[in-house]
Amino acid sequence: MFRQNFDDELNDLHVRFSEMGMMVNEAIYKSVNAFINHDKTLAQEVIDADVQINEREVDLEKRSFEMIALQQPVTTDLRMIVTVMKASSDLERMGDHAVSIAKSTIRVKGNTRAPEIEETLAQMATKVKQMVEEVLDAYVKSDEKRARKIAKEDLLVDEFSNKIYKMCIKQMQEDSDTIIGSMDYMLVDSYLERIGDYVTNICEWIIYLDTGKLIELNSNSKEENVL
Template identity: 85%
Template sequence: MFRRNFEDELNDLHVRFSEMGMMVNEAIYKSVNAFINHDKTLAKEVIEADERINQREVDLEKRSFEMIALQQPVTGDLRMIVTVMKASSDLERMGDHAVSIAKSTIRVKGNVRVPEIEQVLAEMSTKVKQMVEEILDAYVKADMKRAKEIAAEDKNVDAYSDRIYKMCLSQMQENPDTIVGSMDYMLVDSYLERIGDYVTNICEWIIYLETGKLVELNSNVEEDNIF
């Protein structure tokens, strides 16, 4: 076992965290594609790949613990490690939601489809994917200003969610055959909405990394008022 210096280890932690972010982003993208295209093979792929995401979280946690125990980091270095530990657990949860979307795809059997709702879900997932990509970039650059802007974008995701909810309700009222399918749409919608919330969490961690302050962006009070 060869020890390397702290900077190299920290850099490695960054790289591995960013890789995890890309894995999660891919899972989200594939899971929504699988759902919209009724592609069960792709959905299974997402479910299988989740194991790697989970392992990566455990690996990052283990490395972080070791760095804290062996290097006794302080100030910015310590915040950096805490940020990776906290944000990687947010990423892991995002991956779990992608799995839930993939599972909804597999469950679907001959539902009556509503193309208009699927269209909005596709737009919503594109927005979420874009936010995930942006937050990873902001993390790498430790860009606090950008993090705040990305968190503000979550209201667009919430607006999509609101729209889908209403569309589903009216579909169910108009055509009871779409009830089962619409329930699935609402589920996928809520998973995507939650992923947006986890992006906001990571925004908060980037602010913590830079300032040492724990802030609450997009408080639930505002979010609850949408409905």
């Protein structure tokens, strides 16, 4: 009976984490759409909804600590709980960056826009959103191989980031009226790039969950045995 109750609590933890992931993914999608379409109402929705994401992260942390303190889980179970705690923290930061994109939308006032850069940003955002969806699915299935593959996709996000940066620099040099708008493009670009980095972090936690090893993906770091 004790084991059944613990398994039920653990399953509930996973479900709540997955729900938080969907909330964050929606925030990313809405924030970029708001920025590209100059939709300040939608941007405000993202900002207002961030409270729920923060509350979910606090709730997951509280439940995780309670399970560790009261049930003293064995090594494998402890890895699951630690993964939820760490990965939910990464999700919360991704939500914060979505809010930052939304705030950029509200801050922009009649700046000269660049459709070509906005189209590239939209492509970058689509890729990031896809990675978020994939990493949540890999987490649910505890799929280590897929996590490694998803992490490699972050290199494409970095390529988008470099391309947008160069486009913005070129535009500012050619037309001084675009300087303020281009700086906002670069900010949004940096927020999306960081979200991609947090996806990679979650990939690392999926591998930890499956293997007990903490590794640093997309780098030359050596693997470290943990649990």
